[in-house]
Amino acid sequence: MLLLALDTATPAVTVALHDGAGVVAESHQVDARRHGELLLPAVDRVLREAGVSLDAVTGFVVGVGPGPYTGLRVGLATAAAFGAATGAPVHGLCTLDGIAYAAGQAGLEGPFTVATDARRKEVYWARYADPRTRATEPAVDRPADIAGQVAGHPAVGAGALLYREVFTDVPDGMPEHQSAAALAALAAEKLVTGGEFLPERPLYLRRPDARVPVNYKVVTPR
Known part of the structure; x- marks a missing residue:
């Protein structure tokens, strides 16, 4: 291998x-x-x-x-x-699974949350039962909107470090990226x-910024 x-x-x-x-x-x-x-x-x-x-x-x-x-x-x-x-x-x-696994290698056992910076004042995040077991599907949210879901457990990742008012327990020595x-x-x-893998397709979780304009004027002959 x-x-x-x-x-x-x-x-x-x-x-x-x-x-x-x-x-x-x-x-x-x-x-x-x-x-x-x-x-x-x-x-x-x-x-x-x-x-x-x-x-x-x-x-x-x-x-x-x-x-x-x-x-x-x-x-x-x-x-x-x-x-x-x-x-x-x-x-x-x-x-997020890779960051969770790295957190386990650094000594974190679980349960815990992984949160990365999604920009636009949001985070990509998921909850983990342990470093190898994701308990929720990946999501993108404003930190304040998920405060109740992440309270009471440690959190790791750049998103957790960025929003310490929500992710109040960020252990030292954990992976950021x-x-x-x-x-x-x-x-x-x-x-x-024999574990499962994902298709090599991007997991965006957001609609694209570029969109087809509506109600635009047609300038080509019909």
Whole structure:
């Protein structure tokens, strides 16, 4: 097994190579505006550090979100292209699941909430029974609207840090953004145990900003 994991659904541009036993090499950079610029050099750096070629990879793991459209599509398109070029399968995982798994690696047992910054004064979030078990579907909401649902349990992620008035228990040392190393480790577990993956399609949770205008004047001949 040799899994190349990547995720661009959060401000982190994160890539890791996992051999089924552990992470062989990884790259992690936080820059919300340069996903497209940083991702391929990060992949190249990870493969060179591990001393393997892309053709040696037996599977690709990609975070499918939720996340903003511009960043999220970079990782998904790249993973799809790698899969098409090599013939290796592409495994989709919820980005929040990767952060939850990383929280477990940092010592958090559960239950807890994962919340990332969705911008527009909202968060992408989900509740977890434990680091491997998501208890609710991913959602996007204003923090104040979910205060009752997240009260009484710890929370992790950039969204939790941003809205401390709602997420009042944010333990120290927990992940803020996605980690491809955690995502790869979670995927490796699922492949061994027969766990389920998601289609490599983006999980946006929002309607697109661009819409077809209504009541516009037709200027072409009929």
